[in-house]
Amino acid sequence: MLDWLQQIGDRVLSIVAGLGRSAQLLFAALMGLGYVLKNFRLLVKQVYVTGVLSIAIIGVSGLFIGMVLGLQGYSILVDFGAEDALGQMVALTLLRELSPVVAALLFAGRAGSALTAEIGLMKATEQLASMEMIGVDPVKRVIAPRLYAGIIALPLLCILFSLIGVWGGMLVGVEWLGVFDGSYWGNMQASVSFTHDVMNGVIKSIAFAFVVTWIAVFQGYDLEPTSEGISRATTKTVVHGSLAVLGLDFVLTALMFGDF
Amino acid sequence: MTDADNLVEIKSMTFFREKRAIFSDLSLRIPKGKITAIMGPSGTGKTTLLRLIGGQLKPDQGDVAVDGLSVPRLSRKQLFELRQRMGMLFQSGALFSELNVFENVAFPLRVHTKLPEDMIRDLVLIKLESVGLRGARDLMPSELSGGMGRRVALARAIALDPELMMYDEPFVGQDPITLGVLVKLIRQLNDALNMTTVLVSHDIDECLSIADHVCVLSGGKVLVQGTPEQILQSDEAEVKQFIQGLPDGPVPFRYPANDFAEDILFAGKDGVAG
Amino acid sequence: MTTRWIEITVGSFVIAGALALLLLAFKVSGLDLNSNEKDSYTVYAHFNNIGGLKPRAKVTMAGVTIGRVSSVEIDPQWYDAKVTMRIDNSMQGKLSADTTAMILTSGLLGENYIGLVVGAEEDMLSDGGEIRDTQPALVLEDLIGKFLSSMGKE
Numbered sequence: 001m002l003d004w005l006q007q008i009g010d011r012v013l014s015i016v017a018g019l020g021r022s023a024q025l026l027f028a029a030l031m032g033l034g035y036v037l038k039n040f041r042l043l044v045k046q047v048y049v050t051g052v053l054s055i056a057i058i059g060v061s062g063l064f065i066g067m068v069l070g071l072q073g074y075s076i077l078v079d080f081g082a083e084d085a086l087g088q089m090v091a092l093t094l095l096r097e098l099s100p101v102v103a104a105l106l107f108a109g110r111a112g113s114a115l116t117a118e119i120g121l122m123k124a125t126e127q128l129a130s131m132e133m134i135g136v137d138p139v140k141r142v143i144a145p146r147l148y149a150g151i152i153a154l155p156l157l158c159i160l161f162s163l164i165g166v167w168g169g170m171l172v173g174v175e176w177l178g179v180f181d182g183s184y185w186g187n188m189q190a191s192v193s194f195t196h197d198v199m200n201g202v203i204k205s206i207a208f209a210f211v212v213t214w215i216a217v218f219q220g221y222d223l224e225p226t227s228e229g230i231s232r233a234t235t236k237t238v239v240h241g242s243l244a245v246l247g248l249d250f251v252l253t254a255l256m257f258g259d260f
Numbered sequence: 261m262t263d264a265d266n267l268v269e270i271k272s273m274t275f276f277r278e279k280r281a282i283f284s285d286l287s288l289r290i291p292k293g294k295i296t297a298i299m300g301p302s303g304t305g306k307t308t309l310l311r312l313i314g315g316q317l318k319p320d321q322g323d324v325a326v327d328g329l330s331v332p333r334l335s336r337k338q339l340f341e342l343r344q345r346m347g348m349l350f351q352s353g354a355l356f357s358e359l360n361v362f363e364n365v366a367f368p369l370r371v372h373t374k375l376p377e378d379m380i381r382d383l384v385l386i387k388l389e390s391v392g393l394r395g396a397r398d399l400m401p402s403e404l405s406g407g408m409g410r411r412v413a414l415a416r417a418i419a420l421d422p423e424l425m426m427y428d429e430p431f432v433g434q435d436p437i438t439l440g441v442l443v444k445l446i447r448q449l450n451d452a453l454n455m456t457t458v459l460v461s462h463d464i465d466e467c468l469s470i471a472d473h474v475c476v477l478s479g480g481k482v483l484v485q486g487t488p489e490q491i492l493q494s495d496e497a498e499v500k501q502f503i504q505g506l507p508d509g510p511v512p513f514r515y516p517a518n519d520f521a522e523d524i525l526f527a528g529k530d531g532v533a534g
Numbered sequence: 535m536t537t538r539w540i541e542i543t544v545g546s547f548v549i550a551g552a553l554a555l556l557l558l559a560f561k562v563s564g565l566d567l568n569s570n571e572k573d574s575y576t577v578y579a580h581f582n583n584i585g586g587l588k589p590r591a592k593v594t595m596a597g598v599t600i601g602r603v604s605s606v607e608i609d610p611q612w613y614d615a616k617v618t619m620r621i622d623n624s625m626q627g628k629l630s631a632d633t634t635a636m637i638l639t640s641g642l643l644g645e646n647y648i649g650l651v652v653g654a655e656e657d658m659l660s661d662g663g664e665i666r667d668t669q670p671a672l673v674l675e676d677l678i679g680k681f682l683s684s685m686g687k688e
Contacts, residue, residue, distance in 0.1 A: 041537065044540060044541055044544050045537075045540055047544045047547070047548075048540045048543060048544045048547075051544070051547055052543045052544060052547045055547065091562050091563075095558070095562070095563075152548075153547075155551075156547060156548065156550075156551030156554075157551075159551050159554045159555050159558065160550065160551060160554050162554075162558060162562075163554040163557055163558055163562075166558075166562055185561070188562060188563075189561070189562065189563065190592075192562055192563040193563055193590075194558075194559050194563040197563060198555075198558050198559060198562070198563050202555070
């Protein structure tokens with residue numbers, strides 16, 4: 001019985017210690033802004049790796065989700081004779097919730113796990129240690145560019161997701177199901193607010209980008225330098241990152257849209 | 261030997277990892293200009309020792325001094341300058357996977373000096389030539405064989421003409437030809453560039469063939485120090501077992517277990533009848 | 535891939551993102567940079583009950599949107615709702631002083647908005663003018679009450 005309590009205590013302590021280490025890493029990486037700006041090329045390369053290479057999955061997902069929203073939305077609204085509202089339904093759903101959340105989840109799976117694996121491999125092959133021996137701070141050179149790149153890339157991906165999704169909804173609603181395109185766009189424009197809907201969605205995605213990228217680089221930096229360690233860390237990035245996004249989404253939604 | 265002859269001095273150093281003392285009250289000296297081999301069974305913390313010398317780890321007690329400077333007490337800037345004078349070859353080579361061979365060797369030059377591009381180019385080519393890989397300059401690390409990668413990492417480690425060169429298990433897993441090349445290079449570079457070399461390894465033949473001074477570590481302490489001949493003639497049981505590669509001795513062959521006869525013949529806790 | 539290629543694609547990525555944001559702003563959310571204070575004038579109206587009328591609701595005449603509700607507040611003097619509307623300058627001097635304002639519902643389940651009907655007077659409303667003739671929103675409970683009492687009469 002006492003054993004079991006001690007085990008739980010140990011676990012809790014090690015989780016807290018982990019959070020502490022991750023905060024230390026975050027702080028050190030954020031301090032590396034000066035180095036990143038001086039070595040701007042590193043940042044550009046990382047925006048390429050996390051952002052540009054994710055465009056394919058974001059674009060295709062956005063398209064399909066937009067189309068499904070169009071289809072499902074139509075089937076529900078048509079019973080109320082309200083199919084003209086399809087445009088605003090698709091746009092609001094995407095802008096406020098689906099784009100930031102789904103883009104962040106996909107990002108955690110694709111770019112996040114890639115970041116963790118790459119950093120982990122650099123740790124396991126002693127590249128980070130040898131960088132330190134040569135006199136370069138690996139946190140500034142390796143971690144910081146990747147952190148800032150994620151924070152830049154995901155919001156951009158989220159915006160693209162929204163746009164492609166709305167277009168996909170139009171493809172299904174207007175071209176296929178016959179919703180009048182004037183109503184699709186007109187109702188949408190009348191009810192979607194730039195500050196309240198578009199910008200809130202972008203703010204959400206910035207928050208998600210921060211959290212997902214932070215988790216991804218920390219897991220890579222902190223892992224056991226063995227192949228098993230790397231695989232466990234990449235799993236953690238995806239799982240913890242996804243849960244964090246969903247939890248943060250609830251908090252942000254309540255803050256932004258919860259004034260009843 | 262007087263103090264001035266030692267480039268590295270470790271005085272009464274104690275280092276803990278978790279709750280285990282890796283080193284306790286360890287004292288050892290690395291003489292200048294010579295090749296010192298640090299040997300011992302696996303797990304005695306030989307790599308940790310190199311990290312302590314390089315300032316990546318701090319001792320819990322005692323001191324690590326390089327050229328009179330106490331490494332744990334240096335400021336970041338001073339440590340940065342000291343690292344310019346040290347080169348380290350890691351066990352895995354540790355080439356930066358995103359840079360090609362040329363850029364890898366140029367890396368320390370770009371970090372520590374403000375030399376113009378054409379001078380950097382010349383220096384890189386000279387270093388690559390000394391390890392015989394000048395023609396491989398445009399290859400990526402993934403395209404190199406293990407031995408070639410090791411040699412490029414060596415070229416990178418000597419890029420700034422360090423005074424102290426540290427090798428972490430350079431001979432592990434290498435084929436005979438690469439072994440021969442590495443042994444030759446370590447000796448030549450030490451003499452040609454007037455360096456002090458610290459060689460951490462458990463390869464007896466290779467180490468003893470080029471070392472001037474040998475330290476055998478075990479259990480966090482120095483067992484013996486001396487010339488290769490002195491080590492070979494040592495009477496210490498642990499040293500003998502290590503040097504001669506005897507399967508049983510102070511490091512036991514058998515993992516602790518209960519009586520063999522009992523185990524076979526009688527029922528154990530698992531209730532299997534004998 | 536070469537550094538050049540990387541830089542070009544990253545640059546395009548950032549530009550695409552910025553363009554997408556602009557598209558979202560104007561095509562999806564109907565952000566209208568023209569609807570600033572200079573192009574409209576203020577008209578007030580008091581209602582007994584505004585129902586579900588919210589700020590940013592549209593103000594129409596004959597079904598055409600000519601302005602927006604900018605704010606809704608309680609009038610402490612008359613204890614009714616004071617609605618502030620911004621009407622497009624194109625309607626300047628076209629609303630008669632006896633214009634009526636009604637609160638209408640868009641569709642069956644839709645939002646409330648204001649519909650204006652011009653009267654016969656020659657004097658026109660100017661900036662800061664007030665509409666006196668107003669019809670309150672239809673409140674469901676009142677309707678049910680009327681219905682029940684009319685049923686009761688039979």
